[in-house]
Amino acid sequence: MQRYFLKSAIEVVPEQTFELTGDAVHHWLTVMRAQPGDQAEFVTIARDVAVGTLVTATKAAATVQVMSVTTPQVELSTPVMIACGVSKGDKTEQIVQRGTELGAAGFVFFDCQYAVAKWAPNKRARKLARLAKIAESAAEQSHRTMVPTVSYQPDLATLVTAVPHAASVVAWEESAKQGEHSQLVQTLQQLPTGEPLLAIFGPEGGLTPAEIETLTAAGVQPAGLGPRIMRAETAPLYLLSAVSFWRELV
Amino acid sequence: MQRYFLKSAIEVVPEQTFELTGDAVHHWLTVMRAQPGDQAEFVTIARDVAVGTLVTATKAAATVQVMSVTTPQVELSTPVMIACGVSKGDKTEQIVQRGTELGAAGFVFFDCQYAVAKWAPNKRARKLARLAKIAESAAEQSHRTMVPTVSYQPDLATLVTAVPHAASVVAWEESAKQGEHSQLVQTLQQLPTGEPLLAIFGPEGGLTPAEIETLTAAGVQPAGLGPRIMRAETAPLYLLSAVSFWRELV
Numbered sequence: 001m002q003r004y005f006l007k008s009a010i011e012v013v014p015e016q017t018f019e020l021t022g023d024a025v026h027h028w029l030t031v032m033r034a035q036p037g038d039q040a041e042f043v044t045i046a047r048d049v050a051v052g053t054l055v056t057a058t059k060a061a062a063t064v065q066v067m068s069v070t071t072p073q074v075e076l077s078t079p080v081m082i083a084c085g086v087s088k089g090d091k092t093e094q095i096v097q098r099g100t101e102l103g104a105a106g107f108v109f110f111d112c113q114y115a116v117a118k119w120a121p122n123k124r125a126r127k128l129a130r131l132a133k134i135a136e137s138a139a140e141q142s143h144r145t146m147v148p149t150v151s152y153q154p155d156l157a158t159l160v161t162a163v164p165h166a167a168s169v170v171a172w173e174e175s176a177k178q179g180e181h182s183q184l185v186q187t188l189q190q191l192p193t194g195e196p197l198l199a200i201f202g203p204e205g206g207l208t209p210a211e212i213e214t215l216t217a218a219g220v221q222p223a224g225l226g227p228r229i230m231r232a233e234t235a236p237l238y239l240l241s242a243v244s245f246w247r248e249l250v
Numbered sequence: 251m252q253r254y255f256l257k258s259a260i261e262v263v264p265e266q267t268f269e270l271t272g273d274a275v276h277h278w279l280t281v282m283r284a285q286p287g288d289q290a291e292f293v294t295i296a297r298d299v300a301v302g303t304l305v306t307a308t309k310a311a312a313t314v315q316v317m318s319v320t321t322p323q324v325e326l327s328t329p330v331m332i333a334c335g336v337s338k339g340d341k342t343e344q345i346v347q348r349g350t351e352l353g354a355a356g357f358v359f360f361d362c363q364y365a366v367a368k369w370a371p372n373k374r375a376r377k378l379a380r381l382a383k384i385a386e387s388a389a390e391q392s393h394r395t396m397v398p399t400v401s402y403q404p405d406l407a408t409l410v411t412a413v414p415h416a417a418s419v420v421a422w423e424e425s426a427k428q429g430e431h432s433q434l435v436q437t438l439q440q441l442p443t444g445e446p447l448l449a450i451f452g453p454e455g456g457l458t459p460a461e462i463e464t465l466t467a468a469g470v471q472p473a474g475l476g477p478r479i480m481r482a483e484t485a486p487l488y489l490l491s492a493v494s495f496w497r498e499l500v
Contacts, residue, residue, distance in 0.1 A: 072477070073477065074478055101478060101480050102484065103476070142478045142479045142480065142481075143478060181498060181499050185499050185500050225494075225499075226353070226495075226498045226499065227322070227323065228324050228351060228392045228393060229351075229391065229393045230352070230392065231351060231392075234348055234351050234352065234487075237484075237487055237491065238352065238491040238495075239491075241489075241491030241492055242491055242494075242495035242499070244475075244476045244478075244488070245476075245488075245491070245492035245495055245496070246495070248476045248477065249431050249474075249475075249476065249492070250435050
């Protein structure tokens, strides 16, 4: 069933109706060609999921009758913020799309020394808007009950201060080469349920020793993610899978 | 440093030379423009890694002097065979590329009922050859010491018989919906180190209940991979990350 995220604080009560507005109306009525009687799922800001039936529609709004309301638990009990160096091509899009499927709470992109790509300041807002769209669409498809946030920070020092977290790791190849393999597990073991984890990843070119120093001075722990070299856009997927496995399956 | 997999059983002994032949010669000399004195890494069939210096070269062969030989342990201690329904577009390529980075021992693609794509029999060999190339190139980049195999099986029943394994799971959405979340952990706990795991994933359209029945009758365990819906090409990455996390970090 098609799923939409409600952008305003709408209360969904079984048997009552609500007015659907915004992009979802266009998508449901025009793209999906919904007719009165058709159903879709609507996720509220409070993460409730309502199954709704289309009652009547104009071009800009639709009246939807609520059939049922549930509160599925599909979000990671450890909110994970994925911070990545700006990458070229569609790598940032891939990180957001797959990372959303794997349960990320949000994504932060940052400028750094070895970044192959730079986001021109005048294009930044447009890029973030596009990534936010990708996150929303991936969240719908993976039946999430929240849309991950997407934001930008100019550098690592600012990022560590600006992004709230209770624990933080940076994936560092040198760590892995030196045989470091217990930091991620330790961090997860010590992190209380519900507290956010900030996980930082370099761009294709990696982070510089100076950048790693900035991070460790700020309390971020270098962590190895196994003995194989992963590309910049694969490492965040490994981390998210590991957190899900640890918190949801083990 | 550029890395090449040796295709024939060449013994690498420090200070001695060997003849490099095949595709690697073309790539190293013509694409990378190697000159005498330049170095590269050469992985033997026995998974030793030799650093070699180019001594002399013709168009078809190069003489390489071995500088050092190491035997890095970068392969998963649980060989994982990833079996996926044939997918459309570049999804099979993505599975092979990223799955190789994440340590897969091999990939098997199979035909099934809800597959959106079919491999025409006359194109199958070409598709497999292309995927094998992608696996090799990803194995070089991720510093693996083996190239994952790529093969095809006509259906699930044949696949389960043909692919050697000591344990097997099938990722099944319905399993996850019913709250199944301990099978993968149980399977990993019971599987002796070194024994191969076969992990089966449906195509975009999923597997049919009859296909799941065929698998369970053959001893394959349905396993949930957390409460979020993953796309066909993301689920294998989750599983490989989870196996690495469990075997290499925990």
